[in-house]
Amino acid sequence: MDGSTAVSALSALAHQGRLEVFRLLVRAGKDGMASGEIARATGHVPQTLSGNLNILGHAGLVSSRREGRSIIYTADYGCMTDLLGFLMEDCCAGKPEICAPLAEVVAKAACCQPGAVQ
Numbered sequence: 692m693d694g695s696t697a698v699s700a701l702s703a704l705a706h707q708g709r710l711e712v713f714r715l716l717v718r719a720g721k722d723g724m725a726s727g728e729i730a731r732a733t734g735h736v737p738q739t740l741s742g743n744l745n746i747l748g749h750a751g752l753v754s755s756r757r758e759g760r761s762i763i764y765t766a767d768y769g770c771m772t773d774l775l776g777f778l779m780e781d782c783c784a785g786k787p788e789i790c791a792p793l794a795e796v797v798a799k800a801a802c803c804q805p806g807a808v809q
Contacts, residue, residue, distance in 0.1 A: 692773040696751070700774050703750035708735060709743045713752055716766040723756075723765030 692700075704710050711733055716724060724732070730740050744764055747753040751770040755762050783789045 692770075692777040697774060697777045699750045700752055700770065703746050703752055706743070706746075708733070708739065709747055712740070712743050713747055713766060716753060716764055717768075717771070719765070721765060721768075723763040725758075725761040725763055727761070729764065 704713060712729060712735070715729060715732055726737070726740060726744065729735070729744075730737055733740070735743065744753060744755070748755065752767055753764055754767050755764050757763075779790070779793070782793075
């Protein structure tokens with residue numbers, strides 16, 4: 692990921708409503724959620740939600756697909772991984788203890804536990 696792409700992704704996430712939607716989609720997994728489900732879960736009005744999903748989509752953080760009459764939105768885990776990798780690229784200055792707390796956070800993530808169902 693280059694710097695301008697990272698800035699675009701971080702800018703998209705630098706809004707409480709969009710961050711809430713993105714985190715919800717991350718939790719939803721690869722099956723994603725229909726826009727109506729997202730609106731009910733977040734309490735966002737459809738027009739606001741549509742704008743937020745559009746911004747997240749342009750930043751590469753969310754993708755969509757049509758299933759019948761519904762549009763299903765999913766978090767783009769590749770983009771999320773690239774963004775985290777970009778942020779951590781030059782981490783630690785040769786001192787792994789600096790990043791140890793981050794490794795603990797990743798290890799505690801529910802999907803990262805041994806035997807987790809994906």
